[in-house]
Amino acid sequence: MVTEEQVRDSLKEVLVPGVGRDLVALNMVRGVGIADQAVNVTLASTALSEMAQDVVRAKTQVAVKKLPGIKEAQIDFVSPKSTELNQIGNVIAVMSGKGGVGKSLVSSLIAVALRRRGHEIGILDADIIGPTIPRMFGISGRPAGSDTGILPVVSKTGIEVMSMGLLLPTEDAAVIWRGPLLSKAISQFWEDVVWGKLDYLVVDLPPGTADASLTVLQVIPVSGIVIVFTPQDLTTMIVRKAVNMARKMNTPILGVIENMSYLYVAEIDKRMELFGRSKGEMMAAASGAPLLGQLPIDPELARLCDDGDIESYQSESFTAFARTLDSTLAAAPAGKREPGPKPD
Helix, strand or coil, X not given: CCCHHHHHHHHHHCECCCCCCECCCCXXXXXXXXXXXXXXXEEECCCCCHHHHHHHHHHHHHHXXXXXXXXXXXXXXXXXXXXXXXXXXXXXXXXXXXXXXXXXXXXXXXXXXXXXXXXXXXXXXXXXXXXXXXXXXXXXXXXXXECCEECCEECCCCCEEEEHHHCCCCCCCCCCCCHHHHHHHHHHHHHCECCCEEEEEEEECCCCCCHHHHHHHHHCCCCEEEEEECCCCCHHHHHHHHHHHHHHCCCCEEEEEECCCCEEECCCCEEECCCCCCCHHHHHHHHCCCEXXXXXXXXXXXXXXXXXXXXXCCCHHHHHHHHHHHHHHHHCCCCCCCCCCCCC
């Protein structure tokens, strides 16, 4: 007799229209019943249009009827909230005390590094004013969805992405919103998006320590923070601001990353520290967290970002960073934490 596990395995071949992940990965299989030669499957209709539901129903029936001895497949739908479908192992927030340090770039590289190690990854672009994540991944399609939820857009290698940049009429359209609207948008990206089952959700925070960053740390159960900085004299003050915010919000700091650490000139085999001597070890000590990496200024990386192909990036420095990140996360306490307290 066919088992529930066999039925669920068969549903891994049913891709959800508009997102390209299967029913099991999106956690949309809500129940399986088996009686003799008949199977009843209950699916979530959250974020699915009526047309998408019809497609999913038909594909599910085909997949189930392929199982030995099954002649009938009944497909029903229920409408749970997006938050009931989402099973996210860890949430990593990427933060900087100021803009212009490459925070979004580092967020993207973290997602790429973890995806290459076989993890299921999503990126929540909380930088509502300056959403650059879609451009770096070459994503231009709009998210699918319905009144009951939103489906993220998936990158070439399978990274889920939700960003304001995917909702704007044009890439250069300005978002001229006050703080409360920005905070509401971030909350909706967390509560209304069907992320499904993810090992890691990377949250690209906006620069600084104002309303939007507070919203993330108050609404989302962030597992830990990664702080990005550059080797300049203002770095100490900037990193300490971010560290103080993380501590006040009771959120662990997973590590720090020095971006634009140097420029390597292959023709003369020389590293040039354009922004001053590295402050990586100093900032690691100030934050009480490990130095995850020192990323150089790399024209090839800049080109890939402009071309929307960051997932193809390869370099020795990136490989070293990915290795350190992986070991650091493996050693960190697992699981989500409750959102942080409201500041005084």
